[in-house]
Amino acid sequence: MMCEAEDSIADRALRLKRLANEIRFSAMTMTNHSGLGHTGGDLSSADILATLYLGGILDVKPAQPTWPQRDRFIMSKGHCSGALYSTLAFKGFFPREMLGTFMDPLSMLNGHPDRNKLPGVEANTGPLGHGLPIGVGCALAARMRRETWRTFILIGDGELQEGSNWEAALTAQQYGLDNLVVIVDRNRIQQGDFTEQIIRMDPLAPKWEAFGFAVAEVDGHDHTALLNCFADLPLEKEKPTCIIANTVKGKGVSFAENKPAWHHGVPTKEHLALAIVELGLEVSE
Amino acid sequence: MSTTSAPLAAGGDTEKLFDCRDAYSQALEIMAATDTRVCALVSDSVSSTKLKSFSQKFPERFVNVGIAEQNLVGVGAGLANGGMVPYVCAASCFLTARAMEQIKVDLGYSKSNVKLCGMSSGMAYGELGPTHHSIEDLAWTRIIPNLSVVVPADPRETAAAMHFSLAHVGPMFLRISRMPVRAVHDEGFQFTLGEANILREGDDVTLMANGVMVSRALDAADSLAKLSIHARVLNMSSMSPMDVDAVLDAARTTRGIVTVEEALAAGGLGGAVAEILAVHHPAPMRILGVPGVFAPTGSAEFLLAHFGLTAEGIHNAALDLLGEKR
Numbered sequence: 232m233m234c235e236a237e238d239s240i241a242d243r244a245l246r247l248k249r250l251a252n253e254i255r256f257s258a259m260t261m262t263n264h265s266g267l268g269h270t271g272g273d274l275s276s277a278d279i280l281a282t283l284y285l286g287g288i289l290d291v292k293p294a295q296p297t298w299p300q301r302d303r304f305i306m307s308k309g310h311c312s313g314a315l316y317s318t319l320a321f322k323g324f325f326p327r328e329m330l331g332t333f334m335d336p337l338s339m340l341n342g343h344p345d346r347n348k349l350p351g352v353e354a355n356t357g358p359l360g361h362g363l364p365i366g367v368g369c370a371l372a373a374r375m376r377r378e379t380w381r382t383f384i385l386i387g388d389g390e391l392q393e394g395s396n397w398e399a400a401l402t403a404q405q406y407g408l409d410n411l412v413v414i415v416d417r418n419r420i421q422q423g424d425f426t427e428q429i430i431r432m433d434p435l436a437p438k439w440e441a442f443g444f445a446v447a448e449v450d451g452h453d454h455t456a457l458l459n460c461f462a463d464l465p466l467e468k469e470k471p472t473c474i475i476a477n478t479v480k481g482k483g484v485s486f487a488e489n490k491p492a493w494h495h496g497v498p499t500k501e502h503l504a505l506a507i508v509e510l511g512l513e514v515s516e
Numbered sequence: 517m518s519t520t521s522a523p524l525a526a527g528g529d530t531e532k533l534f535d536c537r538d539a540y541s542q543a544l545e546i547m548a549a550t551d552t553r554v555c556a557l558v559s560d561s562v563s564s565t566k567l568k569s570f571s572q573k574f575p576e577r578f579v580n581v582g583i584a585e586q587n588l589v590g591v592g593a594g595l596a597n598g599g600m601v602p603y604v605c606a607a608s609c610f611l612t613a614r615a616m617e618q619i620k621v622d623l624g625y626s627k628s629n630v631k632l633c634g635m636s637s638g639m640a641y642g643e644l645g646p647t648h649h650s651i652e653d654l655a656w657t658r659i660i661p662n663l664s665v666v667v668p669a670d671p672r673e674t675a676a677a678m679h680f681s682l683a684h685v686g687p688m689f690l691r692i693s694r695m696p697v698r699a700v701h702d703e704g705f706q707f708t709l710g711e712a713n714i715l716r717e718g719d720d721v722t723l724m725a726n727g728v729m730v731s732r733a734l735d736a737a738d739s740l741a742k743l744s745i746h747a748r749v750l751n752m753s754s755m756s757p758m759d760v761d762a763v764l765d766a767a768r769t770t771r772g773i774v775t776v777e778e779a780l781a782a783g784g785l786g787g788a789v790a791e792i793l794a795v796h797h798p799a800p801m802r803i804l805g806v807p808g809v810f811a812p813t814g815s816a817e818f819l820l821a822h823f824g825l826t827a828e829g830i831h832n833a834a835l836d837l838l839g840e841k842r
Contacts, residue, residue, distance in 0.1 A: 299599055347627055353597060355626045358617055364587045365622060368594020368602070375555060375577055375600060382594075395618075398587035405582070 243286060244454035251281035251454070252510040254321065255483050257330060258313030259498045259506055265334035267342060271493040272387060273314035275418035275451070275478040279385060280318040282457040290380065293323035296350040302380050303369045305354045307362020308387040308416060309343040310495075316340055316349070324351035360393025362386060363413065367399045370411040370471075381464070383412045389421025392430050397442065400471075404443025409465040413444070413473045416451065418480035422494045435475055444473040451476030484509050533696035539671035540633060540692050541566035543678035544603055548574050551682060553601040557581060559588045564694075565605040565635050585610050589618035592630040601629055601682060608634030608650035608691060609641070612657060623687035624660040631681045632689045637667075638728065638778035639811060639819045640694045646810035655783025657689045658756040664688040664709055665755040667777075669730035670700045673753060676707035684709065693778075695728045695816050700751070710754050712762035718746035721834045722766035722773045726752045726785055729776045735827035740834055747834060752785055763792045772800035772837040776830050778820065781805030802833040 238246075254277045262268030283289050289302045306315045313333065320327045325339075332338040339348040343357030354365045366384040373380050386396065403411050417435065419426050426432050439446045445466035449456045457476070466472045480494070481487030484506045487496060498506065507513055548554040548570065555577035558565050562580065571578040577600075581588050585606060592604040604611070611634050612619065623630050634653055641648035658665045666681075666688065668674040674692060681688050700715060715730070716737045725733035730751050737747040748770055750762055766773055773793070775786040786803030793799050804825060811819050820826060824833075835841070 303597065345625075354593070355621055358621055360586070361590055361618065361622060364590025364618070365594040365597065367587070368591035368596070369598045370594070371579060371591065372595045372598020372600045375595075376598065395584075395586040395590065398581070398584035399590065401584070402579075402581045402587060402591060406579070 240455055240458055243458060247278070247281050247286050247454040250285050250321065251277045252483060252512055254281055254314055254317045256503075256506060256510055256512055257317035259484075259503060261313045261316070261330055261333035263498050263500065263503055264331065266497055267334055267495070268313050268497060269310040269495050270313075270487055270498060271420060271480040271490070271496065272308055272311040272416065272418065274482045274484065274487060275480045276308070276311050276385060276416045277314050277482070278452045278454060279414060279416065279457065279476055280314055282454055282461065283383060284318050284322045286454070286458055286461075288461045289383065291322070291351070293351065296324060300378060300380050303353050303366070303382040305356070305362040305366050305369070305382070305384045306344060307356055307359070307384050308390055309356030312340070312342060312344050315344060319349070319351040322351070325349065359387070359390040360395035363396045363399040366411060366413070367403050367408065370403070370408040371406060373410055374406070374408070381410045381412065383414065385414045385416060387421070388415055388417045388419060388432055388435070389426050389429075391415065391432060400439070400442040400444065403471040407469040408471045409467070409469050411471040412464055413471065415473065415475045416478055417475050418478045420480040420489070420491050420494060424491050439473040439475070443470060445470040446473045446475065448475045448477060451478035452482055531698070533698055534671045535696060536668060536671050536674040536693045537566040537635065539674040540678055540690070541570060543675040545570055545573060547679065547682050548577060551601070553599065554682065555579065555595060555600050555602050557588055557592055557595070557602055557604045559583055559585055559606045559610070561607065564607065565633070567605060585614035586618050589615040589630070589632070590622050593618070593622035593626060593628040596628040596630050601631070603631045603633055605633040605635060607648070608637035608653050609648055612650065612653040616656060619657070619663065620660055624663040627662050628687055629685050630687050632687070634689060634691045636694045637691045638693060638695065639816045642811070642814050642816040642819045645813050649811055651779045651806050651811070653691065654755060654777065654779045654785065655787065658784070658788060662686060663756065665691070666709070667691045667726035667753050667755055669727060669751050669753055670697050672699060672701040672703070672705050673707060676705060677753070680707045680709060691727060693728050697728050698731050700730050700734060707753070710757040710759055712754065712759035713751040714748065715751055716747065716749035718748035719770050720746045721838055722748040722750060722770045723776065723830060723834065724750045724752045724766070724773055724785065724789060725776045726755065728778050729825060732825070732827045733776060733830055736830035736834065739827060739831045743840075745834065745838065745840070755785060755788065758788050758792070760792055763789055764797050767793055767797040767799035772802070774802045774804065774830060774833045774837060776804040776825060778825060779805050781807055800837050802837050804829060804833055
């Protein structure tokens with residue numbers, strides 16, 4: 232605590248940059264191992280996940296994963312399990328060695344997260360459009376119980392094409408859930424193509440504003456900006472918050488950046504060798 | 517016969533008819549008064565879910581998500597994650613069909629402690645047409661792992677199943693009828709998940725029913741008795757898990773089984789019993805329900821008669837199974 236409090240935002244951001252790149256490389260290694268995975272979204276969401284879990288934003292206890300007062304984080308884009316599992320392991324919810332079993336037969340690390348198998352997972356996601364309704368329920372539960380924990384949901388931008396999100400947004404607005412934070416990983420690419428080529432999502436911020444959310448846009452790879460944004464929640468009292476994190480799909484490795492094919496591209500050993508250099512993770516000792 | 521909104525029959529009064537929704541909503545209020553985890557969710561319909569009184573007594577534990585069933589079930593899963601015990605109440609036809617993926621993933625797969633109350637199930641909304649009939653719900657829900665499925669037969673069982681659901685950890689689907697039914701259970705009735713109730717002993721043929729069909733099965737047993745045919749009557753309210761022992765015992769100790777349900781003949785009670793018999797003890801069966809059609813329009817009573825879901829229809833199916841003349 233002392234140490235964290237004395238750290239400047241710049242120090243924390245620098246540390247998070249390194250950790251996020253370690254999450255990236257971990258996720259790519261897992262996907263290389265399984266031959267299946269979602270590299271593009273793992274890499275676009277890594278900085279958000281690192282900031283929430285390793286930047287002191289989420290109040291969770293890895294040794295007591297079902298602590299009732301914990302903040303809830305729901306990975307609605309459950310296909311980006313490589314980044315989520317890596318983050319949870321880095322946080323200490325389970326041993327890092329387990330990451331090497333990703334999608335193996337009978338592994339606890341399914342392709343998509345299972346809360347009954349893996350500590351730290353709050354919701355079984357994978358089919359899109361499930362996380363926000365569940366998050367709204369969590370936020371309502373905290374209110375009914377007069378408890379102060381918060382609920383964060385990370386949603387993909389393509390995922391917002393699922394209507395259930397907007398059903399849930401209406402409920403969040405109606406109940407003025409200012410303990411609810413939606414983060415959109417706005418990487419502008421979905422499985423088939425760029426979002427704007429398939430179903431136009433712009434202008435996105437006004438959509439959330441029209442649905443009654445207080446909205447902020449942030450560079451989803453700028454740890455200082457993310458820390459500042461998350462430190463000042465809710466954006467408005469009695470309104471749910473939406474943070475649109477503008478990101479780059481495949482962020483951090485040149486061969487994958489902004490390329491729709493890397494939505495579920497699988498890195499080879501050669502890709503990993505290149506990635507470790509580009510992510511600045513070469514072993515120096 | 518008379519109708520009343522009182523939830524429970526006076527002992528021995530078998531003439532009165534009851535709306536099981538009254539028993540469910542009164543049970544929910546009793547539970548909410550003693551357990552602060554109990555909350556209720558609806559998708560617009562406050563009156564048809566009979567929750568107006570609940571919403572006034574427990575406004576902070578009542579959530580109306582609007583006309584949005586997928587969201588409704590997801591919000592329920594989130595409330596359970598946050599330590600509440602949500603009762604998610606909506607017309608069964610929309611609740612099960614519209615939110616099927618949420619029921620599968622957010623409840624069954626996730627093992628969320630959410631209780632679904634499917635209201636006005638079966639053909640209660642007869643005149644409104646097949647869009648509003650909920651006759652597929654048993655087939656859809658009973659195959660989902662971890663999801664318990666209960667079809668109470670009368671108000672007493674409805675209340676008992678509600679109280680049971682609060683003590684039981686895990687997702688449940690309670691199929692609540694709005695068709696007037698008479699009481700079939702005595703005052704001391706206790707609901708146990710996974711147990712069939714023997715309402716009538718008999719060793720010639722077994723009549724298995726659930727929900728509003730149970731009293732009709734009892735009437736069929738009475739008329740069969742006049743022909744010296746002794747029918748066993750089992751209330752199969754627990755659809756999932758099912759009482760496999762009771763099914764096998766019926767197959768072994770009677771000459772055949774007639775199932776009857778206010779649902780499609782495919783995939784529901786009859787299907788579940790047939791699956792057990794086919795593997796463990798093949799036995800003659802008749803499966804009464806709605807054949808593979810969308811029902812025409814008409815009152816629930818009319819439609820049940822139209823598809824032979826009456827005491828007479830059950831009686832005749834039993835005779836047919838036994839090879840006896842009508």
